[in-house]
Amino acid sequence: MRRFKWYICVLTALALGACSRSDSPQESAADAANKLNVVAELAKGPGNITVTAAGQIILSLHQFYNHDVRVAVINGNAQLVPFATEANVNSVLGVQADAGGVVWLLDNAMRDGSNRRLVGWHASENRLVADIDLNDFTNDQSFLNDLAVDPARNTVYIADPAGGADAAIIVVDVAHGNARRVLKGHPSVTPEDIDLVIDGTPVRVLADDGSEIHPRVGINPIAIDKNGEWLYYGPMHGRSMYRVRTADLRNSKLTPQDLAGRVERWSDKPICDGISIDNAGNLYLGDLANNAIGVIGTDRKYRILIADPRLSWVDAFSFGHDGYLYTVANQLHRSAVLNGGKSATKPPYLVLKFKPISDGTTGR
Template identity: 35%
Template sequence: MKRSFASFCAIALLSLSSGLFLKGSMAGAAIGQPTPQLTEVARSPRLWNVVAVSAEGRIFASFPRWLGDATPSVGEVMPDGSVRAFPGDDWNQWTPGASSQRRFVNVNSVQVDAQNNLWVVDSASPRFGQPVIPGGPKLVQIDLVTNQVKRVYNFSPEIAPARSTLNDVQVRDGYAYLTESGLGAIIVVDLKSGQARRVLANHPSTKSDPTIVPVVEGRELRDADGRVPQTHANAIALSPDGTWLYFQPTYGPNLLRVRTADLRNTRLSETDLGQRVERLGKTVASGGMTVDRRGILYLADIEKNAIAMRCPNGQLKPLVQDSRLTWPDGGSMGRDGNLYFPVAQVHRLPRFSGGVDRTEKPFRLFKVNTQSVQC
């Protein structure tokens, strides 16, 4: 049953205050199903936060500069587990003060589309909380047949303001949909014309709930000043038929969706578009989500060191839980039925650990087979 956004916000706050929010959110696992095998694929000395897998099985990863590392910003994971900078040339050679036009400043996400293009989201903000480098925010299309940059979509300050953080991306049918988690919005890009629109920027669906305090590995996630970082619209996924865009702020508390046709409709006012956002019920605190062809959503559960799955009927179940999954992040479904995802250890960064880098090297990339999963 659909409810107005105001009513579901009230329900979410009531659930939170009563201590029911997120507790037992993975208690609906089917009994008797075999536990999927968690397999390590590769290791990296640098932090990676999102992976993308092509139809041929090529694996790409984004490497944000959250620890001040240099290169690469985008890498291809080779069959032997090593990582090479991709696509080459100067794209992975940005340094402070250099031009950001044809260089990656701070890559936050990668995705491969059905036409074998790799899409790279450059937020152009080198560190958490820092303003973007002017002229730097962009979406880059790379042809995986030629391994060459095909087109660069630069975003103006109206689309990517100084305090914005371009985050995840989904591409289908000539449009790209990006979440913006710094201020909270969804960016819709017409890939033919290059025109971009910033929508739902004043709607509560794209905003983090300041009353939620996530707990990761037994510690509340807080900045050095004691504040909970407000990460707004973050994880997104498209339904298998492309009709719906699923999204949520990092900590939830609800999974949301909106029709892609409504996002593309330039005649809808912001108010009308906001009224078409639907609440689908409680979710987990997650930095990334992936969908398979059956419509099962896989959510990287940062509080439980786990991957949760949301069935088409709305039920949340555990897929895999393991102590090694310290802040699992943005994943990708391979044609082999494996869900690939990196472990980012975001909560161990100096920003959240009293100025001390508590990450454990190397950073790991895992896969788990989903073919036997049943809802």
């Protein structure tokens, strides 16, 4: 539990700031209901989601809910069946399937302090294809949160919000099993001093002395475009989305200053968790403060796409093989960890899908 307790400490690291808001108009509840389809109602709180080319819906189970199961697949009866149990993962949030049938699992090891790992598991063949130890590329404050997979270049990009100032992107060379930590402490990965307020209540963490602290989290949203050319990302607690060329991230000859100079501010954004991008370049995100799904268009403007009370902490997205974009609503702000030590969750937790503006890459 050492690392998990540390993460709670990280969430208590900074004091209060300004409230998150969105000026985008919200649609009626009836309009939103017509757009959202419930795929499954779950008794256990999900973390992230990915859909394989074969149509399997795979979920990580969020560690804030202390589940025995780490990763699961939804069967035909909308029940959770443990997935990749032989990989012996410790604590997974980030999951992403590639076109070759491999599901990439990001093990942050927050339950008991075991090794942080990037695990590749072939879904249909039920076998391990990669197991990369990431301890040498992290630090004591690391919290490996989400990932973007580029199978064409055998590279995985990992979001590590760490302790704010130590936040970074980890670039993993899968073929050689090594990695580099880049953009450490850059403004594009570190949190802003802004507050997340949902349903009129600020997200807050109970500190060891009994006080309530409002957390600040660095890089969390991360996604790669259709051609693998650009990586889009930003701090969870931040008002800006950024992008950088993946070729620059992979170029070990660039100095930290040179790489930092190639980062572009892409657009405004609200406080958000996971993101996805379609083949036309539209970015989808969970607008946490507004119980909504938002989109940043290719015009770089943000707007709310669907607003619905069921969208209670939209954590992650994945394009399916059926033309839908899948997402989860896990009520994370109501968990004891983010609600001042008291759980106010109201199961079921939801897996949902909706029609995106344009098609996307399955699994992402």
